[in-house]
Amino acid sequence: MTTKQNTLYVGSLAKGLRLLRAFDESHTELTLSDLAQRSGLDKSATQRLANTLHIEGMLDKDPVTRRFRPSHAWLQMAYAxxxxxxxxxxxxxxxxxxxxxxxxxxxxxxxxxxxxxxxxxxxxxxxxxxxxxxxxxxxxxxxxxxxxxxxxxxxxxxxxxxxxxxxxxxxxxxxxxxxxxxxxxxxxxxxxxxxxxxxxxxxxxxxxxxxxxxxxxxxxxxxxxxxxxxxxxxxxxxxxxxxxxxxxxxxxxxxxxxxxxxxxxxx
Amino acid sequence: MTTKQNTLYVGSLAKGLRLLRAFDESHTELTLSDLAQRSGLDKSATQRLANTLHIEGMLDKDPVTRRFRPSHAWLQMAYAxxxxxxxxxxxxxxxxxxxxxxxxxxxxxxxxxxxxxxxxxxxxxxxxxxxxxxxxxxxxxxxxxxxxxxxxxxxxxxxxxxxxxxxxxxxxxxxxxxxxxxxxxxxxxxxxxxxxxxxxxxxxxxxxxxxxxxxxxxxxxxxxxxxxxxxxxxxxxxxxxxxxxxxxxxxxxxxxxxxxxxxxxxx
DNA sequence: TTCAAGGTATCATAGTATGATACACGAAGA
DNA sequence: TCTTCGTGTATCATACTATGATACCTTGAA
Missing domain, CATH: 3.30.450.40 (GAF domain)
Structure with a gap:
């Protein structure tokens, strides 16, 4: 819907990347709602995608504030x-x-x-x-x-x-x-x-x-x-x-x- | 299937991340087949996911060799x-x-x-x-x-x-x-x-x-x-x-x- | 205590990702 | 020149996965 109509295009992946892009110099720590807002995705999608990114080690999650932060994996990307x-x-x-x-x-x-x-x-x-x-x-x-x-x-x-x-x-x-x-x-x-x-x-x-x-x-x-x-x-x-x-x-x-x-x- | 059975887990996103992780110090430039092999995904999935990553600016693609490479976005991740x-x-x-x-x-x-x-x-x-x-x-x-x-x-x-x-x-x-x-x-x-x-x-x-x-x-x-x-x-x-x-x-x-x-x- | 806001969990459904298959191209070899 | 092989690309019916509405918790403020 919001994504391109193309069978060679995986919308879910693109949405996940949008979450990653939500982080920048002035947005370093985001709540689920922040993420939803900044990515333009609905609450459920954000929840699922952020959770996936967390499980896969791309986002750290503060256990008390529940906020997401870029993980060390982001540095490894630079290394590669x-x-x-x-x-x-x-x-x-x-x-x-x-x-x-x-x-x-x-x-x-x-x-x-x-x-x-x-x-x-x-x-x-x-x-x-x-x-x-x-x-x-x-x-x-x-x-x-x-x-x-x-x-x-x-x-x-x-x-x-x-x-x-x-x-x-x-x-x-x-x-x-x-x-x-x-x-x-x-x-x-x-x-x-x-x-x-x-x-x-x-x-x-x-x-x-x-x-x-x-x-x-x-x-x-x-x-x-x-x-x-x-x-x-x-x-x-x-x-x-x-x-x-x-x-x-x-x-x-x-x-x-x-x-x-x-x-x-x-x- | 290959991924965790969890409604809060988006398999396609995780698979896309696997493609990113296929790049490291000794694998700096990968063909579609390389990607498929290193990620363990089948040809079609690799094709779709790599294409998506390319469209989204996460992977550069050499127009002649058709090889994929990490894009500048990987450095921006480090910046964030x-x-x-x-x-x-x-x-x-x-x-x-x-x-x-x-x-x-x-x-x-x-x-x-x-x-x-x-x-x-x-x-x-x-x-x-x-x-x-x-x-x-x-x-x-x-x-x-x-x-x-x-x-x-x-x-x-x-x-x-x-x-x-x-x-x-x-x-x-x-x-x-x-x-x-x-x-x-x-x-x-x-x-x-x-x-x-x-x-x-x-x-x-x-x-x-x-x-x-x-x-x-x-x-x-x-x-x-x-x-x-x-x-x-x-x-x-x-x-x-x-x-x-x-x-x-x-x-x-x-x-x-x-x-x-x-x-x-x-x- | 109540309320509001944010996080978490659930579920039936639609629609998207799936992967088998077929096609196109170029390189290597006969 | 003609095959063959390895790759990259395109297509399609199907099933399964992602969807997003909803309801439930938890927390902190009023």
């Missing part, structure tokens, strides 16, 4: 993801070196539709919580990493993206004007890197260099976030950018199982 | 988990400082049944891949973190755990003798910390201090892994242990939403 993403294995050692050299937070971002997602993060300084954890998804147009990647796309795609991809205002400084974003992206086309200021949080500067892909299109970027209190654009370009670009360029565009560990559950 | 775990928000800033001071890899481990799971990892040196990514689950008895936590349990529970929890041989040095493990745990009871050598990988030493819980029982630990080539037990106890213990003890046992960011999707 990491092994499956050929970029990560190749990149992590290099990012570690980089963060040690620079002493600032280094991120690996990938393009995920019209958003970017931070895949690896190596925090060096104390920052706000969300900047330290993986899996964060942000509108590509509002991030240095997103713009750096987009800059490697053909002109018509760039234009379409700048015109259509979503933008959300996070700070008073978040660029909402697509013209300005276009300028920023076109500058990145010329420069080969992108810098943005105060897009996600005030007084934060982001620099990003694209990681070359098969056909020139970058699907990932090395990114560095620093405080505007201690850094200027010029200083960043002089002291951080070269190393970020080196790292980004050192990552092979041929994504073939370069991980080298693929068969070592022990490790 | 992090917000829901009250320990993480409190701990991360302290772990960052700690890793900067010590210059060695710092981990936050939590107890997950009879295993530990690494929740946060701050790699400082180049190591093997599995040591750099979160969500790794290991038998508690074979890790310094697990033993440190177990040491805070009442004696009968300690004994039962040492006798019954699983052990897997990872290296030639992995302790398989439960008597030795018992000694190690009892020493940790006395010392308030645990050290282990070559359990998961040769020439690796792990130190861990338990994070005090409500009732004395630790459900988490701060852990540090170093190379036996550059460190000795004595040097670790002198130079690393105190800081690890300080950090562990500074983490409040009252787990109440000390995160302080709980309501900031923007961040």
């Amino acid at each position: 993801y990491y092994w499956s993403d050929p970029l990560v294995g190749q990149t992590i050692p290099k990012l570690i070196s980089l963060s040690q050299e620079i002493g600032e937070t280094i991120n690996l971002a990938e393009l995920s539709g019209d958003h970017i997602i931070y895949v690896s993060r190596l925090p060096c300084k104390r920052t706000y919580f969300a900047a330290t954890i993986i899996g964060r998804r942000l509108p590509a147009l509002s991030t240095s990493a997103g713009r750096a990647m987009l800059a490697t796309f053909p002109e018509d795609e760039r234009r379409a993206a700048v015109d259509n991809w979503p933008i959300i205002q996070f700070t008073p400084c978040t660029t909402l004007d697509r013209g300005s974003i276009r300028d920023s992206v076109e500058r990145a086309v010329h420069d080969g890197f992108a810098i943005s200021t105060g897009q996600m949080i005030l007084n934060e500067i982001g620099v990003a260099a694209p990681i070359p892909g098969h056909d020139g299109r970058a699907m990932a970027a090395v990114q560095c976030s620093v405080s505007a209190h201690t850094w200027t654009r010029e200083k960043i370009i002089a002291e951080i950018l070269p190393q970020i670009q080196d790292t980004a360029n050192s990552i092979s565009p041929s994504f073939q199982a370069q991980r080298g560990y693929s068969r070592s559950p022990a490790g | 988990y992090y917000w829901s775990d009250p320990l993480v928000g409190q701990t991360i800033p302290k772990l960052i400082s700690l890793s900067q001071e010590i210059g060695e890899t710092i981990n936050l481990a939590e107890l997950s049944g009879d295993h530990i799971i690494y929740v946060s990892r701050l790699p400082c040196k180049r190591t093997y891949f599995a040591a750099t990514i979160i969500g790794r689950r290991l038998p508690a008895l074979s890790t310094s973190a697990g033993r440190a936590m177990l040491a805070t349990f009442p004696e009968d529970e300690r004994r039962a755990a040492v006798d019954n929890w699983p052990i897997i041989q990872f290296t030639p040095c992995t302790t398989l003798d439960r008597g030795s493990i018992r000694d190690s745990v009892e020493r940790a009871v006395h010392d308030g910390f645990a050290i282990s050598t070559g359990q998961m990988i040769l020439n690796e030493i792990g130190v861990a201090a338990p994070i005090p819980g409500h009732d004395g029982r630790a459900m988490a630990a701060v852990q540090c892994s170093v190379s036996a080539h550059t460190w000795t037990r004595e040097k670790i106890i002198a130079e690393i242990l105190p800081q690890i213990q300080d950090t562990a003890n500074s983490i409040s046992p009252s787990f109440q939403a000390q995160r302080g960011y709980s309501r900031s999707p923007a961040g």
Whole structure:
């Protein structure tokens, strides 16, 4: 009913996934009613599905408050993801070196539709919580990493993206004007890197260099976030950018199982 | 049939989860047949469920090889988990400082049944891949973190755990003798910390201090892994242990939403 | 004590998931 | 070139499973 009419589509499974998606940064612990409300499912369905997820170890349940919480299995999913993403294995050692050299937070971002997602993060300084954890998804147009990647796309795609991809205002400084974003992206086309200021949080500067892909299109970027209190654009370009670009360029565009560990559950 | 006979249990959902669990470190990209085989489901069921997971964005599908892979959604699950775990928000800033001071890899481990799971990892040196990514689950008895936590349990529970929890041989040095493990745990009871050598990988030493819980029982630990080539037990106890213990003890046992960011999707 | 809200349990029914089967495609081999 | 095999895809009648209305508990507030 509420789901697609397709014999290759299992509605119950999809509904279960909706329950999982009900959890996010501001909904960390949900009662049965919360779950029902946020998923749009009726009480009974929610009860059955949540119970199933609990039995299967996907949701923890506080025995006294009866609230559901994501279980450790959610972390194991990230673990499995990491092994499956050929970029990560190749990149992590290099990012570690980089963060040690620079002493600032280094991120690996990938393009995920019209958003970017931070895949690896190596925090060096104390920052706000969300900047330290993986899996964060942000509108590509509002991030240095997103713009750096987009800059490697053909002109018509760039234009379409700048015109259509979503933008959300996070700070008073978040660029909402697509013209300005276009300028920023076109500058990145010329420069080969992108810098943005105060897009996600005030007084934060982001620099990003694209990681070359098969056909020139970058699907990932090395990114560095620093405080505007201690850094200027010029200083960043002089002291951080070269190393970020080196790292980004050192990552092979041929994504073939370069991980080298693929068969070592022990490790 | 194959699933539990319970009206509060949705078999289709459980089957879908089995497909997700088919992916791990050595199975990163699976064909439909692989999935069917590894999940134990028949071809049709696998087809329908995998298709559903694909449509719902949980599995990526290579259009040419037709293989399924974990999608970025798996990372978002970790993101949601992090917000829901009250320990993480409190701990991360302290772990960052700690890793900067010590210059060695710092981990936050939590107890997950009879295993530990690494929740946060701050790699400082180049190591093997599995040591750099979160969500790794290991038998508690074979890790310094697990033993440190177990040491805070009442004696009968300690004994039962040492006798019954699983052990897997990872290296030639992995302790398989439960008597030795018992000694190690009892020493940790006395010392308030645990050290282990070559359990998961040769020439690796792990130190861990338990994070005090409500009732004395630790459900988490701060852990540090170093190379036996550059460190000795004595040097670790002198130079690393105190800081690890300080950090562990500074983490409040009252787990109440000390995160302080709980309501900031923007961040 | 009463009431309300949320969690739990039950059940007849409809409808969805089932899995056998058949078809399509490509690779490997003769 | 023609088979054969392994896979992926599509279809369909049937039965079983998920459904959701309802009623029952429990808890905490009024």
